[in-house]
Amino acid sequence: MRRESDEGFTLLDTVMSTVVMTIVMAVFTSSVLMMYRTANNIDAKSLAQTQIAQALQRIDRQVRYAKGISKEYGGGTYVDFLTVRKGQQQCVQLRVAGNVLSQRTWTYAKTPIDLTDWTPLASNVTSTGTQPFTYLAPTQTEGFQQLKVSLFLGSGSGREANTVTFTALNSGRASANDYCSAARTL
Numbered sequence: 001m002r003r004e005s006d007e008g009f010t011l012l013d014t015v016m017s018t019v020v021m022t023i024v025m026a027v028f029t030s031s032v033l034m035m036y037r038t039a040n041n042i043d044a045k046s047l048a049q050t051q052i053a054q055a056l057q058r059i060d061r062q063v064r065y066a067k068g069i070s071k072e073y074g075g076g077t078y079v080d081f082l083t084v085r086k087g088q089q090q091c092v093q094l095r096v097a098g099n100v101l102s103q104r105t106w107t108y109a110k111t112p113i114d115l116t117d118w119t120p121l122a123s124n125v126t127s128t129g130t131q132p133f134t135y136l137a138p139t140q141t142e143g144f145q146q147l148k149v150s151l152f153l154g155s156g157s158g159r160e161a162n163t164v165t166f167t168a169l170n171s172g173r174a175s176a177n178d179y180c181s182a183a184r185t186l
Contacts, residue, residue, distance in 0.1 A: 044124075045153070048122070048123070048125075048153050049153060051121075051122045051123065052101070052125060052151060052153055052162055054121075054122075055101055055121035055122040056162065058121060059121075059147075059166060060164075062081070062092055063081060063166035063167070063168055064166065064167065064169055065083055065168075066081040066082060066092075066145075066170060066171060067081075067082045067168070067170050067171060067179070068082050068145060068179050069081040069135055069145045069147050069168050069171065070135065070179070070180060071135045071178075072133040072134060072135050073184065074095070075131060076127070076130075076133055077095055077096050077133070078093065078094065078095045078133070079093070079133035079147060080092060080093040080094070080181075080183070080184075081147070081179075081180065082108055082179040088108075089107070089109070090106070090107060090108060091105060091107075091108050091180030091182070091183065092105050092180075093105070093180065093183055094133065096125065096126075096127050096133075096151070099123060099125060099126055100120050100123050100125070101121045101123075101125050101151065102120045102121055103118070103119055103121055104116045104118050104119065106180075106182070106183055113183060115183055122151075124153065125151045125152065125153060126151070126152045127150065127151060132149060132150055132151055133147065133148070133149060133150075134148040134150070135147060136148055136165065138171070138172070138173045143172075143173055144167050144168055144169060144171050145168045145171040146166060146168065147165070147166045147168070148163065148164070149162075149163070149164050149165075149166065150162070150163040
């Protein structure tokens with residue numbers, strides 16, 4: 001008859017099992033952290049994409065009824081246009097600075113000028129490699145002024161381009177009207 005051993009575990013057995021469990025926990029923890037980082041990156045991209053889509057919709061509503069668009073200036077980082085809001089002519093100035101697309105407005109031909117503060121429309125946008133705003137003059141086939149907006153979402157190699165061309169349906173064949181040049185130096 002054989003007796004069961006009362007010897008237990010040796011110190012070496014305990015150390016080896018601790019090392020194995022540490023390795024398993026390290027792999028598990030790094031996997032969980034990687035999943036959280038991936039989820040956070042996807043959330044950030046989704047939020048930024050939603051933000052830029054809403055900003056472009058807002059710009060579309062404003063430019064669509066614009067009376068005139070200026071040529072881009074400041075290296076293409078600024079543009080302004082004249083629109084009508086609630087029966088009143090209003091200038092809108094757009095800029096991309098510090099990875100933020102923002103706008104400000106003022107009443108057309110009002111003295112003194114009543115500039116609003118810059119209002120952010122979208123963040124985490126860049127225009128590296130291309131200017132964000134390009135004025136497109138009327139052509140024979142397209143008799144309206146147009147504004148091309150080219151923005152990149154995020155930074156690094158995974159940037160997503162957003163290029164949209166807006167048409168000012170209330171503009172004429174005249175090119176690059178400078179209706180709203182009053183606030184360019186302010």
